[in-house]
Amino acid sequence: MKQLVNLALVAFTLAGAACSQKDNQQEETPSPNPVGSCTPLENRTANAPAQKPAFAGQTRACGITSGVALNVTVLAKGLENPWAVEPLPDGSLLVTEKPGRLRLISPTGEVGPPISGLPQVDARGQGGLLDVALSPTFSSDRTIFWSFSEPRTGGNGTSVARGVLSPDRRSLEQVRVIFRALPTYNGTMHYGSRLAFGPDNMLYVTLGERSDLAVRPQAQHLNSHMGKILRLTPDGTPAPGNPFISEAGALPEIWTLGHRNVQAAAFDQEGKLWIVEMGPQGGDELNQLEKGKNYGWPLVTYGQEYSGNPVPNSVTAKAGFEQPVYYWDPVIAPSGAQFYTGAAFPEWQGNLLVGSLKDRRLVRLKIEKGRVTGEEHLLTDRGQRIRDVRQGPDGALYLVTDQANGELWKITPQR
Numbered sequence: 001m002k003q004l005v006n007l008a009l010v011a012f013t014l015a016g017a018a019c020s021q022k023d024n025q026q027e028e029t030p031s032p033n034p035v036g037s038c039t040p041l042e043n044r045t046a047n048a049p050a051q052k053p054a055f056a057g058q059t060r061a062c063g064i065t066s067g068v069a070l071n072v073t074v075l076a077k078g079l080e081n082p083w084a085v086e087p088l089p090d091g092s093l094l095v096t097e098k099p100g101r102l103r104l105i106s107p108t109g110e111v112g113p114p115i116s117g118l119p120q121v122d123a124r125g126q127g128g129l130l131d132v133a134l135s136p137t138f139s140s141d142r143t144i145f146w147s148f149s150e151p152r153t154g155g156n157g158t159s160v161a162r163g164v165l166s167p168d169r170r171s172l173e174q175v176r177v178i179f180r181a182l183p184t185y186n187g188t189m190h191y192g193s194r195l196a197f198g199p200d201n202m203l204y205v206t207l208g209e210r211s212d213l214a215v216r217p218q219a220q221h222l223n224s225h226m227g228k229i230l231r232l233t234p235d236g237t238p239a240p241g242n243p244f245i246s247e248a249g250a251l252p253e254i255w256t257l258g259h260r261n262v263q264a265a266a267f268d269q270e271g272k273l274w275i276v277e278m279g280p281q282g283g284d285e286l287n288q289l290e291k292g293k294n295y296g297w298p299l300v301t302y303g304q305e306y307s308g309n310p311v312p313n314s315v316t317a318k319a320g321f322e323q324p325v326y327y328w329d330p331v332i333a334p335s336g337a338q339f340y341t342g343a344a345f346p347e348w349q350g351n352l353l354v355g356s357l358k359d360r361r362l363v364r365l366k367i368e369k370g371r372v373t374g375e376e377h378l379l380t381d382r383g384q385r386i387r388d389v390r391q392g393p394d395g396a397l398y399l400v401t402d403q404a405n406g407e408l409w410k411i412t413p414q415r
Contacts, residue, residue: 038062041375046329047282048304051316054323057371059302061326064366064374066347069414072382075109075398076408082400084131084336085408087392089139092169095400095408096146098128104169105408117163117172122151125188130158133195133203135234142167145203145234147193150177155186158193158207158225160236178236179253181225183218185210194265194336196273198231202239204255204273205230206262209297213312219258219297222250227297229262229275229289231255243292258295258321264337264354268367274325276337276354281306282329286352287322288370296321303329326365326372333358335402336388342395345413355386357402362386362411379411 041063053059081098088094091107100121101114121128127149135143142165150159160179163172190208197203209219209227219227222244230253231239238245238252245252264276277285277295283303287295300321301314317323336355340348354363360383366374379386387402397411 038374041377042328042330044330047331048302048329051282051302051329053327054317057326057373058324059327059329061365061372061375064364064376066345066364066376068345068347070378071412071414072379073410073412074407075410076105076111077405078111079103079400079406079408080404081128081402082387082406082408083129083402084388085390085398085400086132086134086144087390087398088134089393091392091394093392093398093408094132094134094144096129096132097406098130099123100129100148102129102132102146102172109408113170115165115170115172117175118146119148119161119175119177120151121148122156123149127156127188127191130191130193131195133197135162136197136201143234144172145178145195147191147195147205149191150180152180152184155184157181157184158191158205160193160195160203160205160232162234162236179205179230179232181207182251183224183226185215185226187212187215190261190278192262194263194275196265196267198267198273199271200239201234203232203234204265205232206259206265206275208261209259211261216260216298219260220294220299222247222254222257225251225253227257227259228254229256229259229265229273255291256289256293256295258297258299260297260301263335266337266339266352268339268352269341269350274337274339274352276334276352277324278333278335279303279327279331280311281308281331284328284331284334285324286326286365286372287324290322293322294320295324302327303331325367325370331358332356332361332363334363336386336390336399338389338391338397340391340397342391344395345397353389353397355389355399357385357387360385362389362399 040060084096086094104112130147132146158181161177163175189211192207194206218224244250261278273289280303352365362378364376384401399409
């Protein structure tokens, strides 16, 4: 028996050494664990400890580290609650400020004056000027798109507009609102709203369900845009092939339903759309979207209300509803996401980078075969609410921090 135990220990040691060698070759090492399985990065007490994941690895992924030291260059300061950053082909950057200003910032950090021509925003609460995205044909037509909370009779709503950046890049021309989420609602929370162009050149728009108990059930209603991901043509019309375009009573722009408040969306290298969703307390989610699927909110969810009470009439799993690929408990309050494809950080190829507001860090997720296999927390020493993260044409990462005196950062590796 002793000989068998010794042989088992030798085999265990050799297997561990092989795994260690493989990790070193990948320049990525899981956190140590004396029993051979990885150590989860998250070790805080869960908000909803009685809830159990539907499959292994759905939460509390292995802690990993790439061992890459980061240079943080503060390109600009004094931005008022910046919400989004969008790199331009020449290295300049468009940055939105929540009160309603869009600015152009040079590659060296020179902050331009507000670009004129934007429509009025309702900047109360979580509202204001939100995301900005370049047209897939920006290099030839200088067209940009942006989302914002639009003041309306009886309240407000998330809207999307487009316009042409003037040759001197100081104003927007041919401005028009191409989409208005309905119904209008008199609230100040959960607008969404990220914009992402897919490989099909269609515009995907994320929308919140406006938070309040009275309206959140509309995330499940096909006659409401609340709590949906939309797929639009660049002109704002419903995109051909949308799943409910021929269904009576359904809004034709809807791509997926059952979302709470999505402020992070990104396409991976295979052209799949992923969102990172602000959930209830203990229920932030990573989802890989599929046409016409229902992602559950508020009927199927992990976590609890921020009051500590259960989410009314909810369960964590139910037939006909999608499970999240991953969820965080406690939450990170995700905002902004980017699949990394550049050369500056070869260790991060294909990884998903997510801004965190609550935990004030940049989250790196390693995803393999549709599952999260590792998680790393970066920039924790900076202590800043990271609102958005984007990859520039130079392979560097550009981040904006959400505060009254917000900043624009350029992240490069120390080599």
